[in-house]
Amino acid sequence: MSLSRTGGGEFSILPGRWREGKPEIRPTSRAMPEKILDFRSDTVTRPTPGMRAAMAGAEVGDDVFGEDPSVIALQERLADMLGKEAALYVPSGTMSNQLGVRVHCGPGDEFICEAGCHIYNYEQAGYAQLSGVAPRPVEGTGGVLRLERLTGLIRKDDEHLVRTRLVCLENTHNRGAGRIQPFETCEAICNWAHEHGLATHLDGARLFNAVVASGIEAKRWAAGFDTVSVCFSKGLGAPVGSALVGPKDLIRKAHRARKLFGGGMRQAGFIAAAALYALAHHVERLAEDHEHAQMLAGTVREAPGMELIGETVDTNIVIFRIAPELGTGAEFCERLRQKGLLALSLGPQEVRAVTHLDLDEADTRRACQILAQAAEEAPRSKVTAGKGVSYA
Numbered sequence: 001m002s003l004s005r006t007g008g009g010e011f012s013i014l015p016g017r018w019r020e021g022k023p024e025i026r027p028t029s030r031a032m033p034e035k036i037l038d039f040r041s042d043t044v045t046r047p048t049p050g051m052r053a054a055m056a057g058a059e060v061g062d063d064v065f066g067e068d069p070s071v072i073a074l075q076e077r078l079a080d081m082l083g084k085e086a087a088l089y090v091p092s093g094t095m096s097n098q099l100g101v102r103v104h105c106g107p108g109d110e111f112i113c114e115a116g117c118h119i120y121n122y123e124q125a126g127y128a129q130l131s132g133v134a135p136r137p138v139e140g141t142g143g144v145l146r147l148e149r150l151t152g153l154i155r156k157d158d159e160h161l162v163r164t165r166l167v168c169l170e171n172t173h174n175r176g177a178g179r180i181q182p183f184e185t186c187e188a189i190c191n192w193a194h195e196h197g198l199a200t201h202l203d204g205a206r207l208f209n210a211v212v213a214s215g216i217e218a219k220r221w222a223a224g225f226d227t228v229s230v231c232f233s234k235g236l237g238a239p240v241g242s243a244l245v246g247p248k249d250l251i252r253k254a255h256r257a258r259k260l261f262g263g264g265m266r267q268a269g270f271i272a273a274a275a276l277y278a279l280a281h282h283v284e285r286l287a288e289d290h291e292h293a294q295m296l297a298g299t300v301r302e303a304p305g306m307e308l309i310g311e312t313v314d315t316n317i318v319i320f321r322i323a324p325e326l327g328t329g330a331e332f333c334e335r336l337r338q339k340g341l342l343a344l345s346l347g348p349q350e351v352r353a354v355t356h357l358d359l360d361e362a363d364t365r366r367a368c369q370i371l372a373q374a375a376e377e378a379p380r381s382k383v384t385a386g387k388g389v390s391y392a
């Protein structure tokens with residue numbers, strides 16, 4: 001039986017061998033195997049030594065009683081960074097988004113969102129299951145909604161219809177290959193929503209990637225939104241946790257719903273300390289992840305049979321389409337895995353690679369070599385050399 005890598009090597013559980021009540025684990029070979037390059041997601045990072053020290057030394061209390069000093073410090077710090085009154089620490093981005101929808105909407109209400117967004121596609125329609133709310137997905141381009149697509153969508157007051165209550169945006173946009181929302185468009189949509197009595201929620205799971213890449217500070221990005229969800233467990237490199245930020249009355253409402261959703265945590269300060277550490281040490285360094293994503297994008301542009309999704313790579317997510325001659329997305333990812341590179345197959349011909357804290361420039365250079373090699377291995381005659389994908 002093989003274990004996943006633990007900081008650089010392959011390890012095996014020795015069958016039937018136990019030591020002090022635990023299975024005995026030994027490296028499978030004496031030679032240190034090459035590091036597995038895990039580009040599947042920025043959620044795979046492990047806490048750094050500094051972060052672990054901060055966690056170990058955290059002051060804690062019972063957060064359900066509101067007595068955990070590290071959680072309180074984190075909530076105050078994030079609310080201040082985003083220019084909002086209050087914040088609520090929660091276990092996941094999914095919970096944070098679903099609380100965001102719930103504080104603005106009730107049963108029979110509707111929210112407008114971009115059709116490729118996380119809330120609509122990847123959260124098991126929690127808004128419907130948990131809060132009785134309906135979605136109104138609108139096609140965007142690369143995750144970007146334009147105001148023109150929204151005007152006219154607000155339903156009139158009629159007993160046959162759901163009530164339009166909320167607009168949700170996502171920044172950066174995961175399925176849009178880490179796309180940063182154009183600031184003016186975001187502002188225009190929020191202004192329009194408020195003028196028409198709608199609330200606004202931002203899924204800012206990777207908001208700090210947008211902050212660092214755009215140079216626009218978090219407060220300005222957050223200003224147009226009533227509530228914002230931020231994740232600590234993605235590019236920021238904390239092991240767990242997200243937060244919902246907004247006005248005091250809505251955060252109080254979210255606090256009550258968090259308990260209902262099973263998200264009330266006790267000595268959560270140990271993990272909140274990791275998030276505090278991440279806010280202090282891991283925000284500016286996101287620029288490195290963005291540079292590494294550019295390196296990957298350069299390889300994809302050059303490689304035969306691969307084509308980037310979207311015109312630009314704005315932050316740390318690279319999504320590309322592969323020609324059928326390179327196999328399906330799943331087959332291509334399996335070939336990459338055999339060469340030591342993990343990427344994610346998103347669809348029949350789509351592959352995603354995400355840069356993060358645990359991957360440095362040398363790792364990225366090696367990933368680029370592996371990608372280029374895997375593309376070269378396809379029968380050349382069937383694949384257009386250079387840019388573009390041939391479906392012939």
Ligand SMILES: Cc1ncc(COP(=O)(O)O)c(C=O)c1O
Nearest residue numbers: 092093094095118170174203205
């Ligand atoms: C844009 C976006 N929002 C929300 C989430 C949900 O976060 P979690 O996995 O912590 O529930 C993700 C997860 O990848 C995401 O990419």
